[in-house]
Amino acid sequence: KAGVTQTPRYLIKTRGQQVTLSCSPISGHRSVSWYQQTPGQGLQFLFEYFSETQRNKGNFPGRFSGRQFSNSRSEMNVSTLELGDSALYLCASSLEGTSSGETQYFGPGTRLLVL
Amino acid sequence: AQTVTQSQPEMSVQEAETVTLSCTYDTSESNYYLFWYKQPPSRQMILVIRQEAYKQQNATENRFSVNFQKAAKSFSLKISDSQLGDTAMYFCAAIIQGAQKLVFGQGTRLTINP
Numbered sequence: 128k129a130g131v132t133q134t135p136r137y138l139i140k141t142r143g144q145q146v147t148l149s150c151s152p153i154s155g156h157r158s159v160s161w162y163q164q165t166p167g168q169g170l171q172f173l174f175e176y177f178s179e180t181q182r183n184k185g186n187f188p189g190r191f192s193g194r195q196f197s198n199s200r201s202e203m204n205v206s207t208l209e210l211g212d213s214a215l216y217l218c219a220s221s222l223e224g225t226s227s228g229e230t231q232y233f234g235p236g237t238r239l240l241v242l
Numbered sequence: 243a244q245t246v247t248q249s250q251p252e253m254s255v256q257e258a259e260t261v262t263l264s265c266t267y268d269t270s271e272s273n274y275y276l277f278w279y280k281q282p283p284s285r286q287m288i289l290v291i292r293q294e295a296y297k298q299q300n301a302t303e304n305r306f307s308v309n310f311q312k313a314a315k316s317f318s319l320k321i322s323d324s325q326l327g328d329t330a331m332y333f334c335a336a337i338i339q340g341a342q343k344l345v346f347g348q349g350t351r352l353t354i355n356p
Contacts, residue, residue: 160343170333170346183342215285225342228275228294233287 128154131220131234139240145206148237152199152220158182159201160224160231161193164215173216176201177224205239213241244269244338248347255324256355262309263319263350265334272296273339278308278319281349282330290332293317321352329354 132151140146152159161173172185176195193203199220205212215238219231245268255261267276278290293301293310300308305325309318321328334347 162344162346169348170344172343172345175342185343217287219287219344225337225344226340228273228337228339230277230289230292231344232289233279235284235286238285 133234133237137238147204150201150218156220158221158224160219161203162217208241246347248350250350252351254353260322265317267336269338271339275337276317277335279333280330324354
């Protein structure tokens with residue numbers, strides 16, 4: 128089976144712009160979670176989607192949003208980018224989601240640089 | 243709040259040695275799952291090992307094993323016969339019942355020297 132894929136892999140944006148990141152889960156997986164990784168804050172949970180519904184949301188401002196499509200692919204959007212949004216954004220997929228304690232399988236990440 | 247703590251920011255050992263990475267967690271829940279993930283320079287997060295809290299037997303995967311001490315809330319990772327390819331950041335993580343997310347520790351940067 129193909130692993131989790133994320134596009135694009137690298138992105139450079141300027142402050143004030145918006146960005147959309149995409150994640151395709153492992154075939155058959157219905158849950159997608161997103162995490163932000165920065166040197167200062169480490170790995171922080173953004174949100175989890177399951178069957179097109181947001182199950183949980185982390186402590187991030189409303190500029191961060193996401194959605195999941197019927198084929199389980201997920202997108203996250205960041206509007207009005209700030210310098211502090213520069214990070215590696217990781218998505219992870221699983222069959223039933225974190226509530227089942229399943230292993231989360233991660234994609235290679237999208238590295239976002241905000242100038 | 244549930245937390246995961248890794249007290250060793252960096253470790254370095256010689257190839258073929260055994261190394262143990264420490265992790266402690268804090269939760270009042272009885273049902274939870276613990277993980278060790280490896281993140282090499284490519285930044286791809288890779289599962290090393292998974293432990294279910296209700297299982298007393300320590301999980302093992304080839305050269306990787308854990309020492310799960312539930313009462314002490316400790317979950318250390320032992321790497322035997324370390325190899326150069328084991329060089330990476332290692333993250334301890336937990337899914338606590340009801341939390342619906344992975345909570346990560348700060349990570350331990352492990353370097354295996356030839």
